[in-house]
Amino acid sequence: MSEIKRRGLVSPFRFLAAASASLTLSLSLPSLGVAQSVGTVNVKNVVVVYSHESVLPANVIVDRMLRENMRFAGASRIDVYSEYLDTARFSNAEHLDGSMTYLKEKYSDRSVDLLIAGGLESLDFLLSHRDSLFPDSPLMYSCIESERIATDKSLANLPGVQMRVDPVSTLELAKALQPDAKRLFVISGASNRDHVWKMKAQDRLTAYRREFQIEYLSGLPLEELLQRVRQIPAGAIVLFLLYMQDGDGQYLSSPEVLQQVAERSAAPVYGVYNTFHGNGIVGGHFATFEDLGKETAELGLQILNGADPIEASAFTYAPVNNHLDWRQMQLWGLNQSRLPSGSVVDFRELSAWERYPGRIVAAITIIVFQTAMIVALVVQIRHRRIAERLRLASQQIAQRQRDELARVNRITTIGELSTSIAHEVNQPLSAIVSNAQAAIRLLRQSPTDTEEVAAALHDIANDGNRAAGILNRVRSLARKEQPISEPLELNEEVREVLRLAAPDAENRGVVINQEFDDALPSIIGDRIEIQQVILNLLINAAQAMQDVNPESRYITVRTTHDARFVQLTIEDGGVGLADDQLRRIFDPFFTTRRGGIGMGLSISQSIIESHEGKIWATQNADRGATFHVRFPIPSSDALDLRNV
Amino acid sequence: MPSELTTVYVVDDDESVRNAKARLLKSVGLRVEVFSSARGFLDHDRADNPGCLLLDVRMPGLSGLDLQQELADSKNDLPIVFMSAHGDIPMSVRAIKAGAVDFLPKPVNDQELLKAVGQAIDRHILLRRKHRELSDIRARLESLTPREREVLMLVVDGLMNKQIASRLSIAQPTVKVHRRHVMEKMGADSITDLVRMVEKSGGSTPKG
Numbered sequence: 001m002s003e004i005k006r007r008g009l010v011s012p013f014r015f016l017a018a019a020s021a022s023l024t025l026s027l028s029l030p031s032l033g034v035a036q037s038v039g040t041v042n043v044k045n046v047v048v049v050y051s052h053e054s055v056l057p058a059n060v061i062v063d064r065m066l067r068e069n070m071r072f073a074g075a076s077r078i079d080v081y082s083e084y085l086d087t088a089r090f091s092n093a094e095h096l097d098g099s100m101t102y103l104k105e106k107y108s109d110r111s112v113d114l115l116i117a118g119g120l121e122s123l124d125f126l127l128s129h130r131d132s133l134f135p136d137s138p139l140m141y142s143c144i145e146s147e148r149i150a151t152d153k154s155l156a157n158l159p160g161v162q163m164r165v166d167p168v169s170t171l172e173l174a175k176a177l178q179p180d181a182k183r184l185f186v187i188s189g190a191s192n193r194d195h196v197w198k199m200k201a202q203d204r205l206t207a208y209r210r211e212f213q214i215e216y217l218s219g220l221p222l223e224e225l226l227q228r229v230r231q232i233p234a235g236a237i238v239l240f241l242l243y244m245q246d247g248d249g250q251y252l253s254s255p256e257v258l259q260q261v262a263e264r265s266a267a268p269v270y271g272v273y274n275t276f277h278g279n280g281i282v283g284g285h286f287a288t289f290e291d292l293g294k295e296t297a298e299l300g301l302q303i304l305n306g307a308d309p310i311e312a313s314a315f316t317y318a319p320v321n322n323h324l325d326w327r328q329m330q331l332w333g334l335n336q337s338r339l340p341s342g343s344v345v346d347f348r349e350l351s352a353w354e355r356y357p358g359r360i361v362a363a364i365t366i367i368v369f370q371t372a373m374i375v376a377l378v379v380q381i382r383h384r385r386i387a388e389r390l391r392l393a394s395q396q397i398a399q400r401q402r403d404e405l406a407r408v409n410r411i412t413t414i415g416e417l418s419t420s421i422a423h424e425v426n427q428p429l430s431a432i433v434s435n436a437q438a439a440i441r442l443l444r445q446s447p448t449d450t451e452e453v454a455a456a457l458h459d460i461a462n463d464g465n466r467a468a469g470i471l472n473r474v475r476s477l478a479r480k481e482q483p484i485s486e487p488l489e490l491n492e493e494v495r496e497v498l499r500l501a502a503p504d505a506e507n508r509g510v511v512i513n514q515e516f517d518d519a520l521p522s523i524i525g526d527r528i529e530i531q532q533v534i535l536n537l538l539i540n541a542a543q544a545m546q547d548v549n550p551e552s553r554y555i556t557v558r559t560t561h562d563a564r565f566v567q568l569t570i571e572d573g574g575v576g577l578a579d580d581q582l583r584r585i586f587d588p589f590f591t592t593r594r595g596g597i598g599m600g601l602s603i604s605q606s607i608i609e610s611h612e613g614k615i616w617a618t619q620n621a622d623r624g625a626t627f628h629v630r631f632p633i634p635s636s637d638a639l640d641l642r643n644v
Numbered sequence: 645m646p647s648e649l650t651t652v653y654v655v656d657d658d659e660s661v662r663n664a665k666a667r668l669l670k671s672v673g674l675r676v677e678v679f680s681s682a683r684g685f686l687d688h689d690r691a692d693n694p695g696c697l698l699l700d701v702r703m704p705g706l707s708g709l710d711l712q713q714e715l716a717d718s719k720n721d722l723p724i725v726f727m728s729a730h731g732d733i734p735m736s737v738r739a740i741k742a743g744a745v746d747f748l749p750k751p752v753n754d755q756e757l758l759k760a761v762g763q764a765i766d767r768h769i770l771l772r773r774k775h776r777e778l779s780d781i782r783a784r785l786e787s788l789t790p791r792e793r794e795v796l797m798l799v800v801d802g803l804m805n806k807q808i809a810s811r812l813s814i815a816q817p818t819v820k821v822h823r824r825h826v827m828e829k830m831g832a833d834s835i836t837d838l839v840r841m842v843e844k845s846g847g848s849t850p851k852g
Binding site: 423427428429430432433434438456462463503507 | 663
């Protein structure tokens with residue numbers, strides 16, 4: 001590959017070829033090694049003979065530990081063969097004879113480098129038949145009770161790993177945890193071995209006769225045992241020894257019996273045997289089968305490697321400790337602080353925290369963060385609501401102020417138009433007076449021209465209405481009502497305003513051109529406010545032409561529309577606006593004329609914006625300025641709604 | 645009282661005001677013609693009748709004052725009565741200075757309107773009469789021979805026949821004949837009458 005790197009750029013084909021070549025090489029190397037070792041390796045055969053069945057937990061554990069720890073002895077590979085005598089279930093002599101024949105035939109074609117007796121029955125069996133079976137093979141034992149080794153002289157020179165069944169230490173442990181206990185129940189089965197264990201225990205527990213009321217539940221049928229167990233009072237200590245067979249002769253698995261006992265007992269159960277650990281006992285004093293298996297493998301390896309078996313055996317022992325089931329202690333509420341030092345607590349269910357500190361920290365961090373976010377959001381929403389309320393309130397105030405300002409502007413405008421308005425009102429009044437005087441004269445004449453009198457009276461009525469109409473317009477501009485939205489025809493509103501404003505403009509010598517789009521769509525708005533804007537713009541235009549040549553005094557009022565907007569433009573031939581004026585023309589208090597307060601256009605802008613429209617000014621190419629007002633065309637729905 | 649053909653011209657852009665004024669004037673027996681604009685009035689082919697103009701000051705296009713100016717420029721002596729709203733004082737001053745008969749604030753009191761219109765018409769009639777008299781005198785003066793005109797001027801200057809004869813180097817009886825012809829041609833009843841006519845015609849002896 002480095003060669004490829006040195007070459008730099010290579011074709012994909014080249015790369016693939018090189019890769020496949022190196023792959024082939026790396027695969028072939030180990031297979032070559034295996035082939036070599038197979039040809040030269042020396043195999044040592046270890047036969048383990050267990051007293052009991054292959055599924056016995058103790059056997060499973062020990063066998064596993066042996067296989068894990070006895071792989072090679074020096075350069076030799078170790079093959080471990082496991083055999084099970086199953087003596088608890090097949091205790092007759094024929095079975096053992098058959099087993100012997102079987103083993104003899106089975107191992108006839110190979111040498112046995114080490115023989116391990118797993119259990120007392122197996123050791124007895126192998127000691128009896130060793131000469132005929134494996135005469136040259138060294139023998140060692142595993143998991144034999146220390147009492148047996150100590151009492152049997154024939155075993156003194158045999159290497160092996162001893163196992164102590166220690167009911168006393170277990171009871172001491174129970175006492176430490178339950179210092180107030182006064183009753184002790186000792187459970188054992190009906191098999192020979194069960195009986196042996198019971199006898200041993202009974203012997204050693206006599207020392208506690210004063211301290212405890214001791215009851216032995218021995219050799220009972222399972223049902224009866226369980227019945228008796230139910231009657232065990234709370235606060236007692238239950239010591240479970242062994243239960244390989246019940247009083248009905250039924251072969252049982254001790255751990256399974258233990259489980260049933262533990263389920264029914266109102267008092268904590270303790271056990272002396274390490275396979276009970278985890279199956280319902282609070283704890284006990286024993287070595288673990290893991291340690292026993294490991295030690296057996298260690299001793300076996302030493303023997304295979306040529307060490308002195310007895311010497312090696314003297315230094316080989318599995319550590320014996322108080323073993324406790326954390327779950328059971330929790331269940332019974334036993335205080336861990338009372339445990340003698342050196343006690344081992346197993347099956348501790350790690351709290352989620354102990355198991356997943358990182359994830360929990362992360363989760364808590366996330367939760368805290370999320371909570372903080374949620375709180376922040378809630379607070380923010382709350383603030384926003386408050387702000388919204390305040391905004392609405394201030395908007396309402398602003399709206400009211402705007403309305404009031406608009407009204408003031410209208411009244412001011414009306415004031416500016418007062419001469420014109422007076423003229424407009426005077427016209428019909430003047431006509432009325434003349435017609436009335438004419439009518440009086442006509443009535444005095446003889447013959448009376450009644451038709452002419454009627455015509456005069458008709459005209460009087462019309463002119464009265466006309467005067468009233470003008471006053472209504474003035475009054476409505478000055479009204480103080482809330483703005484309302486209704487469909488409006490912009491052309492109509494412009495005409496209406498022109499009736500008020502045109503006379504004034506004309507007095508100033510201004511010609512007003514009207515270019516109306518007859519197909520103008522309706523808009524929605526407040527009639528008075530729209531009229532006010534038009535009025536402001538017309539007066540503005542008229543005033544802009546105060547100082548210009550009479551020939552160029554004109555205002556063109558134009559309405560147009562497109563798909564989205566209705567537009568009003570008011571063009572004048574006045575002095576026009578400079579660029580900075582165009583920018584500031586809608587600012588409050590900005591005025592270009594003496595005596596103006598500069599509110600008209602500012603108010604017009606706020607009115608148009610409240611109608612969702614737009615108002616702007618442009619400078620004409622030749623002279624004067626044009627003001628543009630744009631209203632959105634409402635959807636037909638909006639119009640229909642308003643029309644209802 | 646004004647003659648049948650006396651006409652009041654009402655010029656007002658406001659139709660109802662125009663018609664109301666017309667009706668009022670008609671109700672006192674005046675002949676009325678109405679126009680909606682000053683231009684309309686100017687373009688109208690009018691008969692040379694006595695009358696007056698009732699004119700609104702404020703009108704789009706040609707204003708009342710503009711019309712007054714145009715009429716003055718064209719030596720039309722039609723008297724003008726202006727109507728206007730209150731407050732047009734500068735405008736009324738201008739109008740009166742330019743020869744307006746009256747300036748009536750609206751709404752116009754009918755008595756004042758009729759009085760103003762009547763005065764205006766009377767004034768027009770008077771004016772027309774004066775004009776007519778003057779042109780008559782001038783026509784008579786035109787009919788005199790140069791010698792008769794010389795005699796007339798010396799008579800008006802107050803010279804005796806003998807003085808006139810010596811001044812013109814003619815015989816005294818000849819002066820008497822010219823004098824009789826002048827009196828006849830001019831239609832004068834007396835020397836005083838003759839002097840008044842010459843004064844009216846221009847205040848000085850017409851140049852031969």
